[in-house]
Amino acid sequence: MFMTNREDQIKALASELRMEILRVLDDPGEHFSHQVSADPVELGVCVHLLASKFGVSQPTMSRHLELLKRAGFLVAKRQQKWTYCSRDESALAEYSEWLRGSLNIRAV
Amino acid sequence: MFMTNREDQIKALASELRMEILRVLDDPGEHFSHQVSADPVELGVCVHLLASKFGVSQPTMSRHLELLKRAGFLVAKRQQKWTYCSRDESALAEYSEWLRGSLNIRAV
DNA sequence: TTGACAAATAGCATATTTGCGATACAACTA
DNA sequence: TAGTTGTATCGCAAATATGCTATTTGTCAA
Numbered sequence A, B: 001m002f003m004t005n006r007e008d009q010i011k012a013l014a015s016e017l018r019m020e021i022l023r024v025l026d027d028p029g030e031h032f033s034h035q036v037s038a039d040p041v042e043l044g045v046c047v048h049l050l051a052s053k054f055g056v057s058q059p060t061m062s063r064h065l066e067l068l069k070r071a072g073f074l075v076a077k078r079q080q081k082w083t084y085c086s087r088d089e090s091a092l093a094e095y096s097e098w099l100r101g102s103l104n105i106r107a108v
Numbered sequence C: 001t002t003g004a005c006a007a008a009t010a011g012c013a014t015a016t017t018t019g020c021g022a023t024a025c026a027a028c029t030a
Numbered sequence D: 001t002a003g004t005t006g007t008a009t010c011g012c013a014a015a016t017a018t019g020c021t022a023t024t025t026g027t028c029a030a
Helices: A006-012 A016-024 A047-054 A058-071 A089-102 B006-012 B016-024 B047-054 B058-071 B089-102
Strands: A074-079 A082-087 B074-079 B082-087
Touching (some): A006 A089, A006 B016, A016 A047, A016 B006, B006 B089, B016 B047, B047 B058, B047 B082, B058 B074
Antiparallel strands (some): A074 A082, B074 B082
């Protein structure tokens, strides 16, 4: 059964880098068309391409992705040597709605 | 001129306590009807009532409120000895919309 | 089996966050 | 003026977060 951990989700977004990761993964075709091992739109983006994209080491990127996975915002598919990451749109949408409702935020 | 600092806003919400503060301030009449110096709904809630509500020290509460103020989510009105805090609904709504748009989150 | 490449994990150093008590400041009261 | 109450700030200690290098693990190809 799926367990949503709000604490993990809140913390996951409390980082400019992780926000940027989610942004580039919103349009993988735009930012990772040079990925040759698999279609970035279909499968997702592998870890070391994300690391080089943001100029951080592979272990550092690996940990940020782990936090986003724990929050449920990312899904990772292991395929051969690579781990392909893509957004979980429904989790992001659900969180956004939860935040609004949780704080009882009215429409603008 | 009003300057929105997204970093401050993101960080401000990355704390369960600060989330709770915003929640109780959504309905001050419910949680702070015992405030005698001023109407909690009209003016807001003073710092030491918030501190005792959550069982933290006054300086600790003061700092959390400062972070929420810097984020723009709280307004504080100094009146006599007291500092009355209340939510800035428009700032919360604006942030919520920005988050959604910034990550390009689709509707549920 | 060896070597390569991709990713995960361990271990460590630094930075930031968070809590508190002590204290300063501000507004009132006797 | 002296004392009280409410708030802000300072200084410190503990907990978390974040980055790196080194190492381990997994997968594949010679």
